[in-house]
Amino acid sequence: MAVVMNMRGHAVPLTTGLLAARQTRNVDTTLPLEQMLLGDGTLAIVDTTAAPVAPAPAGDWRPTVQTVGDLPQTGNTDGDVRLVRGEGIPYVWQAAGGQWAPLVIAGDGAGGDTAVTVDTNQLFRRIVFADGTDKWIPFSAQPPATPAAPAVAIRLSSVKLTWPAASGASSYAIFRDGSRIATTSSRVYRDINVTAGSTYSYRVQAADSYGQPSPLSPVTAAFVDPAINAAPTADIRVWPTTVPTGGTAIVRVNSFDVDVHTLAFQLDADAGQLAPTDDPSVWTLSST
Amino acid sequence: MTINATAHVTDPLGLTATDTLAIPEGGPAGITAVRRSLLGTRVIWGPVIDQGGVLGPTVQADAQARVLSVFFKLQWDARITGGRFYKAPLLAGDVEFKLWEVTGTGIGVTGTQIAAVTLPGLAADQGGEHAFTFPTPIAGAAGKTYAVTYLAQSGDYVASDWVWHAMDWVNPPFEVPMFKESSQGRWDGSAWINATDIGHVFPTQHFARNYYIDVDVEWDVTTPRYRAGRSYYDQWSNGQSPNQFPVGVFFFDPPYTADYASIGINTLIGGTPADQGYFDALKASPMDWWPTLDRQSMVIETLTPIAEDPEIAAIVRGYFLGDEPDMIASPDWGGWRSPQYFRDLKAAIRRIDSSRPTMMNLGKWPPLNMSFAWQPGGATPQQVNQYWRGYADVVDVLSCDFYNMTSDQAGGIYGIWTYPRITRRMMDLNDGKTPVWGYVETTAQIPDEPAPEQVYRATWAHLIEGAKGIVFFDHRFGDSDVNQDFAALLHDPPMRAMVQAIAAQLQTLGAALFAPDAALVSSVDSSNRTAGPYGGTRGVPMHYTTRVAGGTTYLFAMSIRPGSTTATFTVPAAAGKTLTVIGESRTVTANGSGVFTDDFADGDYTVHLYSWAG
Numbered sequence: 001m002a003v004v005m006n007m008r009g010h011a012v013p014l015t016t017g018l019l020a021a022r023q024t025r026n027v028d029t030t031l032p033l034e035q036m037l038l039g040d041g042t043l044a045i046v047d048t049t050a051a052p053v054a055p056a057p058a059g060d061w062r063p064t065v066q067t068v069g070d071l072p073q074t075g076n077t078d079g080d081v082r083l084v085r086g087e088g089i090p091y092v093w094q095a096a097g098g099q100w101a102p103l104v105i106a107g108d109g110a111g112g113d114t115a116v117t118v119d120t121n122q123l124f125r126r127i128v129f130a131d132g133t134d135k136w137i138p139f140s141a142q143p144p145a146t147p148a149a150p151a152v153a154i155r156l157s158s159v160k161l162t163w164p165a166a167s168g169a170s171s172y173a174i175f176r177d178g179s180r181i182a183t184t185s186s187r188v189y190r191d192i193n194v195t196a197g198s199t200y201s202y203r204v205q206a207a208d209s210y211g212q213p214s215p216l217s218p219v220t221a222a223f224v225d226p227a228i229n230a231a232p233t234a235d236i237r238v239w240p241t242t243v244p245t246g247g248t249a250i251v252r253v254n255s256f257d258v259d260v261h262t263l264a265f266q267l268d269a270d271a272g273q274l275a276p277t278d279d280p281s282v283w284t285l286s287s288t
Numbered sequence: 289m290t291i292n293a294t295a296h297v298t299d300p301l302g303l304t305a306t307d308t309l310a311i312p313e314g315g316p317a318g319i320t321a322v323r324r325s326l327l328g329t330r331v332i333w334g335p336v337i338d339q340g341g342v343l344g345p346t347v348q349a350d351a352q353a354r355v356l357s358v359f360f361k362l363q364w365d366a367r368i369t370g371g372r373f374y375k376a377p378l379l380a381g382d383v384e385f386k387l388w389e390v391t392g393t394g395i396g397v398t399g400t401q402i403a404a405v406t407l408p409g410l411a412a413d414q415g416g417e418h419a420f421t422f423p424t425p426i427a428g429a430a431g432k433t434y435a436v437t438y439l440a441q442s443g444d445y446v447a448s449d450w451v452w453h454a455m456d457w458v459n460p461p462f463e464v465p466m467f468k469e470s471s472q473g474r475w476d477g478s479a480w481i482n483a484t485d486i487g488h489v490f491p492t493q494h495f496a497r498n499y500y501i502d503v504d505v506e507w508d509v510t511t512p513r514y515r516a517g518r519s520y521y522d523q524w525s526n527g528q529s530p531n532q533f534p535v536g537v538f539f540f541d542p543p544y545t546a547d548y549a550s551i552g553i554n555t556l557i558g559g560t561p562a563d564q565g566y567f568d569a570l571k572a573s574p575m576d577w578w579p580t581l582d583r584q585s586m587v588i589e590t591l592t593p594i595a596e597d598p599e600i601a602a603i604v605r606g607y608f609l610g611d612e613p614d615m616i617a618s619p620d621w622g623g624w625r626s627p628q629y630f631r632d633l634k635a636a637i638r639r640i641d642s643s644r645p646t647m648m649n650l651g652k653w654p655p656l657n658m659s660f661a662w663q664p665g666g667a668t669p670q671q672v673n674q675y676w677r678g679y680a681d682v683v684d685v686l687s688c689d690f691y692n693m694t695s696d697q698a699g700g701i702y703g704i705w706t707y708p709r710i711t712r713r714m715m716d717l718n719d720g721k722t723p724v725w726g727y728v729e730t731t732a733q734i735p736d737e738p739a740p741e742q743v744y745r746a747t748w749a750h751l752i753e754g755a756k757g758i759v760f761f762d763h764r765f766g767d768s769d770v771n772q773d774f775a776a777l778l779h780d781p782p783m784r785a786m787v788q789a790i791a792a793q794l795q796t797l798g799a800a801l802f803a804p805d806a807a808l809v810s811s812v813d814s815s816n817r818t819a820g821p822y823g824g825t826r827g828v829p830m831h832y833t834t835r836v837a838g839g840t841t842y843l844f845a846m847s848i849r850p851g852s853t854t855a856t857f858t859v860p861a862a863a864g865k866t867l868t869v870i871g872e873s874r875t876v877t878a879n880g881s882g883v884f885t886d887d888f889a890d891g892d893y894t895v896h897l898y899s900w901a902g
Contacts, residue, residue, distance in 0.1 A: 156301075158592055188564070192588045196301065226301060234297040234305035235643070239523040240512055243291060243311055247318010248510045253295040253307070254525040254643040258595040260299040261588060262639045271291045272313070278631050281642035284511060287313050288289065 144168035144206035149218040152202065156229045156259035159191045159222045161202055166214060169206035175216065176200050196226040232257040236267075243272060243287045251283045289313040320513045322719045326360060326371070326462045326503040329713040331655040331690070331706045345446035345500055347376050347415070352484035355491045356445050356499035357437040359390065359478060363461040364430045366505040370405070370421035371436055374500035376444040377415035383407045383438055384488055385420045390433040395473040399435055399490035402426055414817040415446070416827065428505060430461075435479070436503050439488040448498045458669040459657065459716075460677065461505065467496035513720040516756075516804035520723060521605075524684075526643040529576050529605055531555070532798025534725065534757035535791045536576070538649075538689075544775040545569035551784060552791030557608055557647070557759055561593040561600065562586075571599045578647050581607040583622075584636045591640050606644045606685065607637060612651030613679055614659070614672075624663045627678025634682055645684035649727070649759075650676065652690035654717060655710045680717035688714050689727035689761055693746050694737040704746045704893045705848050708753035708831055715754065725757030726750025730783055731764035731776035740786030745846065745893040747790055751801055752833045752844050758794065760787060793871070797897075799837035800844075808834035808841065808861045810882075816853030828853035828888070834861075843867070843898040845888075852889035858882055862900055870897040 145168060150161040161174065165187060174182045174189050177200060182189055194200065200222050206214040235254035243249040251274070253265045265281050267274060273286040291311045298304045368387055375383070384406045388399035403422040410418065428434060457464040467477025478499055479491035514520055521527040531554045539558030540548060542565035548556075555576040559566045570577060577600075581590045594601050613625050634646055653659050659672040667675070680686050688710050692702035707726065714724040728746045732738060738746075747758055766772030777783040794801065809832060817827035831848035834841065841861060847853055863882040866875050876898065878884040888894040 155592065157588060160592075186564070190589060190592065192592075229299065229301050229303060231303040232297045232299050232305045234295050234307035235525050236293055236295045236307045236309040237523045237525065238293075238309065238311050239520060241312070241519070241522075242315045243313045244315050244318025245313070246510070247320075248512065249311070249318075250512055250523065251293060251311075252523050252642065253297060255297045255305070256526070256595065256641045256643045257297075257299060258588070258592045258640055260301065260640075262300055263642075264298045264300075265642070266296040266298070267293060268295075269291050269293045269311075271289070278635065279638055279642075280635055281638045285291065285293070285311065286510070287318065288291070 142168065142208075143212040144170075144208050144214040146215045147172065147204045147206050147217040149220045150174075150202050150204050152220055152222040154222050154224055154228065156196050156224060156226070157192065157194065157261055158258075159194055159200060159202070159224065161189045161191065161204070161220075163187055163204050163217065166206035168208050169214065170209040171207050173205045173207065173213070175203045175205065194224050196224050196229070199223045229259055230257075232260075232263055238285070243285055245287055248284045248286045251285045253281045255281070318510055318512070319508045320510075320720075321506045322509055322513070323369075323504065323506045324366075324459070324461065324716060326358070326457075326459060326464070328502065329459070329655070329709045329716055330657065331702075331709045331713070345374055345376075345415075346448060347378075348443075348445050348447050349376075349378065350440075350443035350445075352443050352482055354440045354443055354445055355437050355481045355483045355488055356440060356447075356501065357435045357479045357491045358499065358501045358503065359433060359435045359464065359476060360503060361433045361463045361465065362428045362430055362505070363463055364507065366428050366461050366507040367425035368403070368422065368428045368434065369425045369504045369506055370419065371501060371503040372417050372419040373438055373502070374417050374446050375410060375415050376440070376446045378412050379415075379440055379442060379444040380410055380412040381441065383410055383418075383440075385422075385436065385438045386488060387422060387426055388435040388437065388490055390435055393433070393475075394468075395475045397433070397475065401490075414827070416817055425506070435490070436501055437488065437491060438501065439483060441483075446500050448500070449496065456669045457657070458673045460673055461507070462503070463670065467494060469494075509719065511721070514723050515720075516754075516802060518802050521645065524606070524642075524644050526601070527605060527645045529555075531576065532795040533801050534576065534759075535794050536578075536725075536757065536759040538727070538759050538761050538763070539580075540762065540775055542566050542569035544778060545575070546573040547775070547778050549573035549575055551778075551788035552795070553760075553787075554791070554795075555605075555757070555759070557649070558611070560586075561590050567593070567597060567600055570603060571597075574599070574603050576605045577603050578606050578608045579604065580611075581637065582610045582633070584633055587633075587636050587640065591637070594641075604644065607641075607646050609633060609646050609648050609683055610679075611649050612689070613648070614653040614663075614676060615651035616663075626664075627675055627682060630679060630682040646682070647685040647687070647725075648679055648683040649687045649689055650679060650714065650717075651688070655688060655690050655706070655713045677717050680714065681721070684722055685725060685757070686714045686718060686722050687725040687727055687757070687759060689729075689759075691727075691729040691732070691761065693729065693742045694732045694734050703850065704742065704749050707746050707749035708848065711750050711753040711755050723756035724754070725759055726753075726755035727759050727761055729761045730787060731762055731773070731780070733765055733767050733770055735769050740782045741891065742893075743783065743786055744790055745895055747794075748844065748846055748895045748897075749831065749848065749893070751794075752831050752846060754805065754833070756802065758790075797842070797870075800835040800840070800842045803835040803837045806834040806836050806841070806861075808859050809843070809857055810860055811858045813856045814847070814853045815855070816851055827851075830855050830888075832857075834859070839901065840899050841902055844895075845898070846893055846895040847888040848893065850892040852887070852894075854885060854887050854889075856883060856885045859884075861902070865900040865902070867898040867900045870899055872896070 145166045147166040148164050150163040153160040171183055171185050173180050176191060201219045202222060203219050204217040232255050237252045237254055239250050251267060253267055255263055257263055267283050269285060271288045275284045277283060291313055293309050293311055295307045296304055384404060386401050387403040389402050391398045403426045405420050405422050407418055407420050456466050465476040468475050474494040477494050477496050479494045481489060481491040481493055534555045535553055536555030536557050537548055537553050557578050558580045561579055579590060594604050609630055616622060616624060654676045659667060690710050692706045693704050711724050711726050728743055729738060730743055762775055762777050764770055764773045764776040773779060777787050812830050814828055814830050828847045828849045828851045830845055832843060832845035834843050843859060859878060860882040862878040864880050866877050868875055876884050876886055886896055
């Protein structure tokens with residue numbers, strides 16, 4: 001279950017800004033990630049248990065520092081970080097050696113990158129995943145739509161699932177009998193760990209680019225019916241086509257059957273000498 | 289006589305298929321002699337040829353007669369048939385060669401002469417290579433050491449100080465133990481002796497020197513060897529190609545399929561059926577496909593989509609088991625994989641699909657006969673050769689990519705002359721069991737290299753040696769000088785035009801290229817024994833083959849060192865014939881003895897392709 005909260009964002013990729021702040025301030029990296037770089041350029045502990053607020057009143061979280069010239073000239077500690085907006089293009093600056101300097105933030109990585117554009121009014125919320133990891137995402141990002149039930153194509157050796165695109169999805173998780181078995185960015189998945197005679201139930205769950213999951217799709221059942229098994233083929237080929245006098249030919253038993261994983265080959269000859277090789281479908285045949 | 293064979297294929301649920309075949313017996317004897325030269329495929333140039341930064345043998349002119357030698361051990365029984373030596377310019381007259389069986393190991397070995405032959409009446413000239421053949425092949429035994437010596441009566445010989453001193457030289461069944469020295473003396477490597485008063489005796493003074501003596505051996509095998517022809521692929525019910533000759537590109541991306549096909553590329557090496565993009569592209573522009581299948585975990589996922597799509601199943605010719613396993617050491621790339629890994633992989637494939645051949649591409653270390661960090665760790669020259677032979681033994685088609693034509697290689701020590709040796713080295717690694725395909729680079733990290741003409745010449749260097757497929761490597765990796773482009777030739781009009789021309793030419797000549805070497809050239813002489821950048825003594829030898837196909841005889845020839853020369857061919861089968869020089873709008877005429885002369889002066893590595901009726 002995701003815990004959702006909000007904060008006012010800024011143009012600096014949030015993780016970059018956060019990491020930059022953590023690095024420059026030598027914060028204890030064991031602290032929880034709710035220690036955030038806020039829009040006013042300060043670090044703050046965000047109450048992760050607070051109820052979602054959407055949207056925050058405009059201006060509540062606007063940076064208090066508007067231009068470089070507004071940066072405080074006294075009382076700074078090396079490593080202090082401030083968000084600066086000049087001509088609508090803010091940067092993160094940091095104090096070092098008593099001076100303010102642009103912090104490496106984005107774009108080409110150079111400080112003071114004028115190519116960086118930001119929306120200081122963007123809202124973010126934090127989602128926390130079941131495994132304890134979390135991510136800050138745009139507040140407006142909604143989970144994908146529920147996928148349709150997957151269609152199945154059943155073979156003896158595999159079940160191929162296909163499903164239509166779910167709105168807002170960038171990846172899909174495949175569940176078999178309630179357990180996640182794979183994640184894919186395509187809309188096709190082949191389950192090769194099936195046993196003839198078994199029935200499996202499949203569901204698909206979409207996720208957006210932030211990892212927000214959709215509800216699970218309806219269930220599709222797949223019965224791997226042994227009766228669909230078709231007989232393999234067999235085709236003997238010899239090279240050279242005549243077993244040379246005093247020599248040996250290679251005898252291959254050709255077959256192609258993907259419905260089972262392990263064809264067994266047997267070859268008999270009424271004359272000459274057959275010898276198996278490390279290839280289960282190949283023998284050498286020596287002349288009589 | 290007929291042998292009746294019956295096959296049963298059974299799946300795990302008990303369903304069975306049966307096939308029978310009456311196999312004729314008889315015909316030509318099935319014993320094939322496999323031949324091997326101690327140094328013939330050596331590509332790494334320096335230790336054999338390099339002397340103080342000057343490429344080429346160093347000529348020695350001593351005041352007294354010398355016996356020069358090479359010592360070697362055989363790893364399995366083989367007949368020692370002769371060899372060749374590089375004659376110093378001033379060495380003239382009769383030159384005697386002896387084969388010795390060496391007794392003992394280490395310091396103080398002794399030798400017993402077991403064969404001898406004399407090359408009579410050699411002339412003082414610019415020097416060069418001369419072959420010798422013992423009157424009868426001598427049975428060599430596994431584990432025994434032998435020495436081949438020659439007597440330089442005038443003290444004129446050639447040598448290099450840079451061989452046999454750093455590691456064993458292993459080219460199975462040959463093994464030359466490296467030169468060793470202790471306070472007790474010296475042993476192994478090569479040896480010489482002052483022969484002024486004692487004649488052609490067993491040499492006892494060991495050195496880390498190469499005296500440019502090569503040795504030939506042969507041994508018999510009874511299992512089939514691939515010599516030529518397309519019928520090899522008929523072993524597999526889905527293995528035969530409709531194309532006249534394979535002209536492929538290594539691992540291009542699906543969006544380029546149609547464009548490659550439009551210029552005549554008919555084979556894709558690599559790519560995966562797990563990518564729907566390949567399916568869509570190849571169905572729109574069908575070509576032979578050897579998809580990558582390099583791990584057992586991918587077998588079912590790779591083979592099932594192929595089985596489910598008849599259009600794709602119709603073009604999948606085989607499976608590409610691995611690229612450069614000799615190069616891969618990093619765990620990030622899957623780590624080093626043993627030959628057994630690939631045997632197990634092939635077996636897993638064949639238990640589902642035994643109707644298609646397998647292919648592998650080796651990297652540069654086998655031709656160099658060195659190893660990348662000697663993988664697996666601590667491997668010896670003997671072990672890495674066993675691994676390479678193991679790789680080559682697993683698959684049904686073998687290739688090697690070692691790109692040597694650009695200026696960073698050719699301007700140093702390599703060049704197109706290495707391409708036939710690369711192909712031959714692959715043929716040697718599995719003792720001729722499979723066809724070998726040649727790789728040619730069409731791009732590089734050097735701007736405007738290689739030149740289209742180089743690509744043409746490198747292609748023919750492979751083909752003349754007997755390559756049965758050509759694959760272009762078209763990935764240009766970006767750096768400060770060039771942009772990354774994984775379909776480089778498509779975006780380079782001159783290169784595109786050249787590859788298109790090559791593709792068309794190889795389809796036209798496919799029957800000849802698949803034909804065996806007809807051995808119709810009784811002699812060839814190259815006038816240039818002095819030109820070229822490699823020390824002035826190797827000259828410009830010829831590289832050639834003759835083929836017969838469809839009522840036409842072909843002589844494919846090229847100069848195989850930098851420089852110009854005039855070649856005189858003697859081809860009795862062409863006596864009195866007018867030969868068409870393919871693609872050059874001219875003819876040459878052979879005299880009544882089949883002798884004709886032609887210039888190979890259109891830049892380095894000039895190619896001429898001759899044909900005549902009959």
